[in-house]
Amino acid sequence: MKRPGKKAATDRSFVVALSRGLEVLRAFRPNDGLLGNQEIAARTNLPKPTVSRLTYTLTKLGYLTPVPRFEKYQLAPSALLLGYAALANLGVRHLSEPFREQLMRETGGAVAIGGRDRLSMIYFGQSRHGVVNVQLDVGSRIPIATTAMGRAYIWALPDDERAALMRDMREHYGSRWPKIRDGIERAGETVAKYGFTISAGEWQDDVHAVGVALKLNDGTGPYAVNCGAPAFRFTEERLRTDIGPRLVAMVRNIEAALGGLAPQTNQTNNQSNKELNKKPKPGGKVARVAEGIR
Structure with missing residues (x-):
């Protein structure tokens, strides 16, 4: 992932926290299965503590499902609905x-x-x-x-x-x-x-x-x-x-x-x-x- 550029960083309408949350969702690719915080951090270039907070929040919102046995996550149905809605439209x-x-x-x-x-x-x-x-x-x-x-x-x-x-x-x-x-x-x-x-x-x-x-x-x-x-x-x-x-x-x-x-x-x-x-x-x-x- 590219960090928000200078233009985005100085854009008062640009919500950095939202962009980072979406980057976490983007980290999941077809046939990936489960991803842990370390893997997500590597794919997004975000600090692992930041990723941990984002995955926690996305879990609470229903966009990620935690798999405690492996300490990893998978996309939840709420996240899939976004993709299906886009295709339908x-x-x-x-x-x-x-x-x-x-x-x-x-x-x-x-x-x-x-x-x-x-x-x-x-x-x-x-x-x-x-x-x-x-x-x-x-x-x-x-x-x-x-x-x-x-x-x-x-x-x-x-x-x-x-x-x-x-x-x-x-x-x-x-x-x-x-x-x-x-x-x-x-x-x-x-x-x-x-x-x-x-x-x-x-x-x-x-x-x-x-x-x-x-x-x-x-x-x-x-x-x-x-x-x-x-x-x-x-x-x-x-x-x-x-x-x-x-x-x-x-x-x-x-x-x-x-x-x-x-x-x-x-x-x-x-x-x-x-x-x-x-x-x-x-x-x-x-x-x-x-x-x-x-």
Whole structure:
């Protein structure tokens, strides 16, 4: 966890104690099971005495359940209700489901929709076939910087927000940043030309995926959608010429449905395939924008 920055520390409306309590809840991850005060302190960078007071308070409020035998805690139903309430209120999750299911059947890949949490994207909707070896589900986190979903999200942001995110990632990744930044810049060029991003083994060696940003007119988001599969199923050529254009068409249809418009036809795929036959020029305006915030 990052400690509250100078801006937050001097913001009289910012409640530090509340932020620390929420950080304790955030320390619990899928498949974690039980966590003790020492583990929570390590994950949040908070002093152990502070963590002890916070876990005591959260227990009294019903957000944590103590397990005295192990001197540890687990999330209580009251905490789970917050997550379920958030999912229930994400209309795009429910509306996108039939579109995701259709693309999953057509391609054999796993299709997910997610939103940003700091330097990660969190899945809040997932459609996958039982034979697809992509072990991610609702609540899973993937990095923004190296995944197709994350990169699609990056290039959907306004310039100033993208610049701030790039600075945060540069600080986080340190010496690894130049290589990661190059991948993000390439993704920007791909988005500018084709409307989708590609991550072929850049996050996990054996996973290939494409990503497309989903933009709404209600002030929420942006979100992003991906379609991925093991590398032997989704070759880079298939990502470019088939899966990418299909995902773009699907996302545009979701946006149209949310806006009350008629879905697009297969013309989107035909136009995208024509564009894919053209060789992109190196560099370009999109890359230069990223270079200006290194």
